[in-house]
Amino acid sequence: MSYMGLDVGQTGCRAIIFSDKGAQLSSSYMEYETVVPRAFYGLSSIQRKLLKAASR
Numbered sequence: 001m002s003y004m005g006l007d008v009g010q011t012g013c014r015a016i017i018f019s020d021k022g023a024q025l026s027s028s029y030m031e032y033e034t035v036v037p038r039a040f041y042g043l044s045s046i047q048r049k050l051l052k053a054a055s056r
Contacts, residue, residue: 002017002019002025003017004017005018005021010034011031013032014028
């Protein structure tokens with residue numbers, strides 16, 4: 001049996017296949033574009049306030 005681990009990040013995705021004994025059999029990484037409708041989209045209100053304070 002094999003197991004696959006996935007790491008999905010903001011700029012890419014990594015997949016790694018392991019054997020049932022824990023040996024790494026294969027790995028792959030692919031970057032993708034992060035699309036946002038406007039600047040700072042997706043930031044929490046606290047993050048926006050910190051960013052605003054830091055830019056002063």
